[in-house]
Amino acid sequence: MKERKKGKGQIIIIVIMILLMVASFVSMFQGYYLAAFVFFGILLAIMSFIGSRAAIDNRVYLHTKNHHNNTRW
Known part of the structure; x- marks a missing residue:
């Protein structure tokens, strides 16, 4: 259920970003x-937030993966 909400949220954000880009150019x-x-400023703010969120998620994933590999028992 959580994955379905996450997918819908991603689609909504992508549509909003495309609409903001089109509105900016028009x-x-x-x-x-x-x-x-x-x-365009709103679009850049959304893209910056998504990029920083992805970087944090990657760091957390790597930390938990390394921690899991270091604890053998």
């Missing part, structure tokens, strides 16, 4: 530069 080409800047 508003930039129409001349609304401030709106494009705001949309």
Whole structure:
């Protein structure tokens, strides 16, 4: 059940990121530069959060894997 919620959350975030990218480019080409800047800033903030979260998850995985391998009994 938890995996299904995680998958839906990932799909929703991907759709939001694509919509923000499209909105940024469309508003930039129409001349609304401030709106494009705001949309692109939100997109970068989401991407930064996802990247830092993935890095933390990788570190935790490696730490638990090494700890599990070092405790033999």
